[in-house]
Amino acid sequence: MATDVQVKDIAIDIRSVSKLFGDFVALDKVSLGIRDNEFFTLLGPSGCGKTTLLRTIAGFEDVSAGEIVLYGKDIASLPPNKRPVNTVFQQYALFPHMDVMQNVKFGLLRQGVDEVEATKRVSEVLELVQLNQFANRLPSQMSGGQQQRVALARALAPKPKVLLLDEPLSALDLKLRQAVRLELQQIQNETGITFVFVTHDQEEALTMSDRIAVINDGQVQQVGTAEEIYEAPKNKFVADFIGETNLIDVKVKSVSGGKASCILPGGAAINCSAADGAKAGDGHLSIRPERVALVSPTKGTFVGTVTRQIYLGTDMHVDVQLDDSETVKVRVQNSKVAKIPEIGTKAGLNFDSDAARLLVD
Amino acid sequence: MAGAITNNSKSNSGIYAGSAHVLMLPSWLIIGFFLLIPVLLMLVYSFLTKEFRGGVIWEFSLDAYDQFFFYRGLFGDEPPVFEWTYVGIFWRSIWQAGAATIFCLIIGFPTAWFIAMRRGANKSVWLFLITIPYWVNLLIRTISMKFLIRDNGPLNEWLLWMGAINEPIHMINTNFAVQLGLFYSYLPFMVLPIYASVERYNFALSEAAADLYASHWETLRLIILPAVKPGIIAGCILVFVPSLGAFLAPDLLGGAKTFMIGSLIEEQFKGNAGNWPFGAAASMILLSMVLAMLTYYARQQSKEVS
Ligand SMILES: Nc1ncnc2c1ncn2[C@@H]1O[C@H](COP(=O)(O)OP(=O)(O)OP(=O)(O)O)[C@@H](O)[C@H]1O
Ligand SMILES: [Mg+2]
Numbered sequence: 001m002a003t004d005v006q007v008k009d010i011a012i013d014i015r016s017v018s019k020l021f022g023d024f025v026a027l028d029k030v031s032l033g034i035r036d037n038e039f040f041t042l043l044g045p046s047g048c049g050k051t052t053l054l055r056t057i058a059g060f061e062d063v064s065a066g067e068i069v070l071y072g073k074d075i076a077s078l079p080p081n082k083r084p085v086n087t088v089f090q091q092y093a094l095f096p097h098m099d100v101m102q103n104v105k106f107g108l109l110r111q112g113v114d115e116v117e118a119t120k121r122v123s124e125v126l127e128l129v130q131l132n133q134f135a136n137r138l139p140s141q142m143s144g145g146q147q148q149r150v151a152l153a154r155a156l157a158p159k160p161k162v163l164l165l166d167e168p169l170s171a172l173d174l175k176l177r178q179a180v181r182l183e184l185q186q187i188q189n190e191t192g193i194t195f196v197f198v199t200h201d202q203e204e205a206l207t208m209s210d211r212i213a214v215i216n217d218g219q220v221q222q223v224g225t226a227e228e229i230y231e232a233p234k235n236k237f238v239a240d241f242i243g244e245t246n247l248i249d250v251k252v253k254s255v256s257g258g259k260a261s262c263i264l265p266g267g268a269a270i271n272c273s274a275a276d277g278a279k280a281g282d283g284h285l286s287i288r289p290e291r292v293a294l295v296s297p298t299k300g301t302f303v304g305t306v307t308r309q310i311y312l313g314t315d316m317h318v319d320v321q322l323d324d325s326e327t328v329k330v331r332v333q334n335s336k337v338a339k340i341p342e343i344g345t346k347a348g349l350n351f352d353s354d355a356a357r358l359l360v361d
Numbered sequence: 362m363a364g365a366i367t368n369n370s371k372s373n374s375g376i377y378a379g380s381a382h383v384l385m386l387p388s389w390l391i392i393g394f395f396l397l398i399p400v401l402l403m404l405v406y407s408f409l410t411k412e413f414r415g416g417v418i419w420e421f422s423l424d425a426y427d428q429f430f431f432y433r434g435l436f437g438d439e440p441p442v443f444e445w446t447y448v449g450i451f452w453r454s455i456w457q458a459g460a461a462t463i464f465c466l467i468i469g470f471p472t473a474w475f476i477a478m479r480r481g482a483n484k485s486v487w488l489f490l491i492t493i494p495y496w497v498n499l500l501i502r503t504i505s506m507k508f509l510i511r512d513n514g515p516l517n518e519w520l521l522w523m524g525a526i527n528e529p530i531h532m533i534n535t536n537f538a539v540q541l542g543l544f545y546s547y548l549p550f551m552v553l554p555i556y557a558s559v560e561r562y563n564f565a566l567s568e569a570a571a572d573l574y575a576s577h578w579e580t581l582r583l584i585i586l587p588a589v590k591p592g593i594i595a596g597c598i599l600v601f602v603p604s605l606g607a608f609l610a611p612d613l614l615g616g617a618k619t620f621m622i623g624s625l626i627e628e629q630f631k632g633n634a635g636n637w638p639f640g641a642a643a644s645m646i647l648l649s650m651v652l653a654m655l656t657y658y659a660r661q662q663s664k665e666v667s
Contacts, residue, residue: 059571081574089565096566106575
């Protein structure tokens with residue numbers, strides 16, 4: 001995975017790290033090269049091992065096998081307080097008996113920064129997260145969003161090389177989450193700290209990250225930019241997990257040079273792009289709903305019956321059941337609402353060959 | 362936290378106040394009957410004149426308090442001199458109770474921590490083990506302790522047999538024995554409240570502290586101790602206050618040199634030799650001391666909250 005990255009650019013090199021809880025494999029030979037100054041996101045469903053991976057980087061969990069190298073130094077055996085890495089905890093974990101100032105100052109004082117210097121640095125970071133006027137509040141006297149920013153300030157204050165964030169936005173409502181997202185990105189730009197951000201929210205991952213690692217069952221499924229992962233998913237899991245997609249069973253005739261030719265269930269042949277490692281035989285094709293066009297039945301490559309329409313505000317979601325009983329999800333913009341056929345009527349479907357992608361199972 | 366709770370109950374009081382008072386009535390009656398009346402009785406007795414074979418004569422007198430602080434000669438006709446005997450006993454009692462509290466804390470805190478770290482059912486087993494001695498009467502337990510640490514008791518025999526000592530260590534009738542007795546009597550009162558607060562402790566805070574470069578020691582001192590402080594203080598009060606008034610352990614395990622307030626008071630009410638008003642006065646002085654201490658603590662707490 002990390003082979004395409006120059007070694008000197010790598011902030012955290014995770015080398016076949018495995019973590020077992022008893023017999024249970026929480027992390028299975030995870031290898032990741034997280035680059036310097038990068039906003040790197042770990043994305044995956046609940047229980048896939050995101051938190052566990054973050055905790056091994058922070059030092060709260062020992063690795064069962066493998067190495068974690070931070071800027072060229074193996075840190076797997078260092079205790080958490082010796083690692084130049086700070087964490088923003090999912091539940092904030094602010095010290096309840098200390099006010100905001102003392103919370104943020106805590107790490108600085110432990111590092112031996114003197115009181116005057118530390119106080120100066122605290123007001124800097126509080127400025128950054130716009131909490132200057134709250135310096136003397138206790139955590140219990142603040143809203144969830146404010147506490148989240150205190151947690152962020154506290155982790156930023158000691159100027160860590162790497163900041164680990166474990167679903168820091170999950171406790172916030174939608175509006176606040178969007179605001180804090182922007183704030184986070186801005187802070188990352190300003191400070192140049194490498195962010196490792198955990199989320200199970202794909203929208204969050206797609207909008208914020210430089211690169212994303214999609215994880216499932218303790219294994220890295222794919223690493224890439226938001227666009228790469230969305231447009232060129234490697235396997236069925238990634239295609240299905242990120243955004244919506246139509247997965248169609250196909251017979252693969254041949255694969256070569258990133259292209260494949262397949263037979264659709266109806267018997268029609270199609271040329272499409274293919275993920276690395278796709279093989280001839282039975283396979284799955286992914287077609288994003290927004291890449292499918294609704295046309296009149298006579299003009300469509302496929303014809304089916306409209307079974308469902310869901311109004312989504314800017315978009316309209318339409319289910320079209322093909323004659324051979326597969327249902328295709330289509331997403332059209334609402335400006336074209338007038339042309340959407342009624343439920344129960346026939347509709348034709350078209351898509352470009354580059355909209356379809358053959359996946360690794 | 363405490364502030365938030367108070368606010369809550371205040372805002373609820375409109376609805377619940379009426380029924381709450383009714384429900385509290387039995388408790389108030391019991392407290393009034395069994396706590397306030399005896400204390401008032403003691404207060405009254407302490408200002409009465411002593412009857413020579415125990416009991417009181419209903420005649421106002423300050424003699425009891427006077428006797429506590431001053432010496433007026435064998436026949437009570439000399440000018441008053443400050444009398445150290447009883448004040449000294451009080452001082453020694455405070456010292457003994459304080460030491461017992463510290464020992465209970467030193468052993469009780471790790472014990473409570475250990476139990477809180479166990480999983481599910483194990484926890485209940487450990488808590489059960491801690492409370493088992495309480496199924497036996499304190500008097501019997503204290504007497505057993507006396508047998509255990511006698512010069513030719515099992516502990517000395519065992520140490521001799523092990524070759525750790527050449528002659529028995531004299532433990533009975535020493536401060537050490539009294540400490541041991543108090544420690545053994547009141548240890549669970551230290552363990553249980555600390556356990557309760559450690560149970561509530563959020564261990565993510567320890568991780569956060571370690572993440573912010575705190576050593577184990579700094580985490581304990583700066584994060585854990587402040588978080589479990591209410592439990593520690595409750596435990597200290599629960600050990601200190603009864604230790605201060607204890608008479609079984611000092612009577613049975615200590616000698617004349619380890620005489621404590623509890624024994625002093627007990628003696629005044631025992632048999633025919635006693636002096637009820639003096640016993641009552643000593644009790645009132647002890648009670649005022651404890652109340653002053655608790656009030657001071659409560660003041661500090663409310664200061665911290667606001
Ligand atoms: N201390 C532990 N002992 C045993 N199993 C554990 C332990 N910690 C985590 N696990 C298991 O490891 C798996 C991964 O857990 P982890 O907390 O990393 O998931 P996650 O990806 O962060 O999920 P979520 O999005 O729900 O937070 C889960 O199946 C979990 O049950
Ligand atoms: Mg998690």
